[in-house]
Amino acid sequence: MSLQSKAAPVRFESVTKMFGKDVVAVDNINLHVEAGKLVTLLGPSGCGKTTTLRMIAGLEMATSGKITIGDRDVTKLPATDRDVSMVFQSYALFPHMSVLENVMYGLTFSGFAKDEARSRALDGLELVGLKGFDGRLPSELSGGQQQRVAVARALVLEPQVLLFDEPLSNLDAKLRRQVREDIRAIQQDLGLTVVYVTHDQEEALAVSDEIVVMRNAAIAQIGTPRQLYDAPNDRFVADFIGEANLLACQIISVEGDMATIEIEGYRHTLSSRDMPQGPATVAIRPSRLVIGAEQGIAATVAKATYVGVRMEYTLTGAFGQVFAVHDDVDAPLEPGAEIRMGFAEKGPVLLPE
Numbered sequence: 001m002s003l004q005s006k007a008a009p010v011r012f013e014s015v016t017k018m019f020g021k022d023v024v025a026v027d028n029i030n031l032h033v034e035a036g037k038l039v040t041l042l043g044p045s046g047c048g049k050t051t052t053l054r055m056i057a058g059l060e061m062a063t064s065g066k067i068t069i070g071d072r073d074v075t076k077l078p079a080t081d082r083d084v085s086m087v088f089q090s091y092a093l094f095p096h097m098s099v100l101e102n103v104m105y106g107l108t109f110s111g112f113a114k115d116e117a118r119s120r121a122l123d124g125l126e127l128v129g130l131k132g133f134d135g136r137l138p139s140e141l142s143g144g145q146q147q148r149v150a151v152a153r154a155l156v157l158e159p160q161v162l163l164f165d166e167p168l169s170n171l172d173a174k175l176r177r178q179v180r181e182d183i184r185a186i187q188q189d190l191g192l193t194v195v196y197v198t199h200d201q202e203e204a205l206a207v208s209d210e211i212v213v214m215r216n217a218a219i220a221q222i223g224t225p226r227q228l229y230d231a232p233n234d235r236f237v238a239d240f241i242g243e244a245n246l247l248a249c250q251i252i253s254v255e256g257d258m259a260t261i262e263i264e265g266y267r268h269t270l271s272s273r274d275m276p277q278g279p280a281t282v283a284i285r286p287s288r289l290v291i292g293a294e295q296g297i298a299a300t301v302a303k304a305t306y307v308g309v310r311m312e313y314t315l316t317g318a319f320g321q322v323f324a325v326h327d328d329v330d331a332p333l334e335p336g337a338e339i340r341m342g343f344a345e346k347g348p349v350l351l352p353e
């Protein structure tokens with residue numbers, strides 16, 4: 001016997017969640033998670049990520065709107081009838097039960113015969129790389145291993161949707177990378193539908209098919225990691241996903257779908273993204289600033305830091321301050337150097353002012 005996926009899509013239609021009369025935790029969101037995809041809810045503390053996840057699980061009930069899993073309207077269904085499993089930040093293992101008993105618990109609870117539950121639980125443990133650990137107590141495992149047990153316990157139920165609430169928060173940086181790669185590999189191997197909450201943008205970029213960036217109870221932008229990185233809709237998304245330098249500019253002309261912008265006499269032509277002439281913001285990634293360009297914006301090297309594989313520079317000028325990275329480790333710019341900086345051809349993105 002091996003574990004199967006019954007992956008189903010999840011849909012939110014105009015879903016709002018209020019706590020009391022005043023707190024709007026989730027404000028009228030629409031969302032479609034395709035079957036077999038890993039979608040991350042990403043955003044700063046308090047933006048509504050966990051509440052959204054808990055509404056899929058049935059641990060919170062929507063105040064208005066409709067939630068479907070596959071063809072089923074689950075909006076008013078209790079958690080036990082939703083066919084979803086959730087992995088928590090805290091693992092939530094039973095300390096007095098062995099690893100095997102922990103993984104079997106949900107199976108026997110939902111009516112599986114003991115032999116079948118045991119065989120599935122062993123399969124689940126093997127899948128998360130814990131073969132041979134079945135007799136241990138949770139306290140005899142590392143944090144990363146405990147979280148794998150929690151993942152196995154959720155997987156063996158073969159839910160239509162698997163939910164992760166900041167599953168890596170309690171792990172150190174190295175383990176976090178390892179466990180996130182494992183979660184992604186299992187999700188892809190089994191074709192699971194996963195909704196995953198994190199406030200760590202690097203984690204979201206690394207594991208997701210799609211990222212839902214949330215802000216103030218609403219969705220700021222939905223896209224693949226690449227789309228969000230290359231074409232953020234606004235300053236908030238640009239800054240939240242990857243580092244971005246945000247500079248004030250003037251759109252001096254628009255021709256077709258291209259715009260020419262000017263900053264202190266330096267001109268660059270790029271996609272207009274339907275923006276009209278006038279003041280705007282340009283976002284540019286640290287690696288897309290061309291430093292030491294012949295033509296460009298006058299800047300002074302305020303700080304130069306050697307970090308092994310590259311140099312990191314802080315540049316200042318009339319525009320304010322930017323952060324740049326460059327692979328000129330063998331001939332770095334010195335602090336105090338007066339340079340010019342330009343934009344790489346596909347580097348900058350126009351944003352509303």
Ligand code: ATP
Pocket residue numbers: 019023024025043044045046047048049050051052199
């Ligand atoms: P974090 O990353 O800090 O967990 P989050 O994005 O997951 O944040 P939520 O936990 O969904 O945010 O909370 C959204 C808003 O709803 C916050 O303002 C929070 O204070 C509020 N909230 C959440 N749960 C409750 C509750 N049970 N009662 C009242 N207000 C709540």
